[in-house]
Amino acid sequence: xxxxxxxxxxxxxxxxxxxxxxxxxxxxxxxxxxxxxxxxxxxxxxxxxxxxxxxxxxxxxxxxxxxxxxxxxxxxxxxxxxxxxxxxxxxxxxxxxxxxxxxxxxxxxxxxxxxxxxxxxxxxxxxxxxxxxxxxxxxxxxxxxxxxxxxxxxx
Numbered sequence: 001x002x003x004x005x006x007x008x009x010x011x012x013x014x015x016x017x018x019x020x021x022x023x024x025x026x027x028x029x030x031x032x033x034x035x036x037x038x039x040x041x042x043x044x045x046x047x048x049x050x051x052x053x054x055x056x057x058x059x060x061x062x063x064x065x066x067x068x069x070x071x072x073x074x075x076x077x078x079x080x081x082x083x084x085x086x087x088x089x090x091x092x093x094x095x096x097x098x099x100x101x102x103x104x105x106x107x108x109x110x111x112x113x114x115x116x117x118x119x120x121x122x123x124x125x126x127x128x129x130x131x132x133x134x135x136x137x138x139x140x141x142x143x144x145x146x147x148x149x150x151x152x153x154x155x
Contacts, residue, residue, distance in 0.1 A: 003134070006041045007141040011148060013037065025153045045134075055127065059120035066116050070109030077101035 013033050020026040081098030 003041060003044050003137060006037055006044060007137075007144075010034070010037045010041075010141075011145060014145065015148065024155060027152075055120070055123045059116070059123075062116035062120065063113070066109065066112040069112055070105065073105035073108060074102065077105050 014027060014029065017027040017029045020028055077098060080101060081094055083094075
């Protein structure tokens with residue numbers, strides 16, 4: 001059932017409730033009915049919102065993996081550079097290659113980190129837009145309920 005239908009059902013429950021004796025501005029509502037509708041609303045929340053924590057966790061794992069890759073590449077570059085430094089000519093070549101490997105490692109780590117942040121930012125932006133839509137729906141529902149309550153109070 002859609003959230004809109006559930007909000008309509010909630011509104012109908014309120015409108016169909018009995019008025020309190022001698023108090024027209026108050027209604028008597030069966031709490032079980034309300035809890036049931038609330039449970040249905042909760043179960044209707046899209047998976048995108050439920051997955052927000054998963055996305056945040058995934059973002060952290062991507063960052064951690066990028067940092068680990070960066071450290072591994074740097075370590076491998078240092079080890080490789082030490083292996084190449086046995087003779088003078090080899091030493092000069094090794095230093096050049098080590099600088100090149102370090103630069104490549106830094107660039108690779110930067111690219112991985114940038115990609116991870118861009119991915120996480122895209123996901124968060126999509127979730128933010130979805131949450132805004134649901135927030136607007138809830139706000140509209142609250143306003144409609146308040147208008148109904150105001151109308152009932154003025155009767």
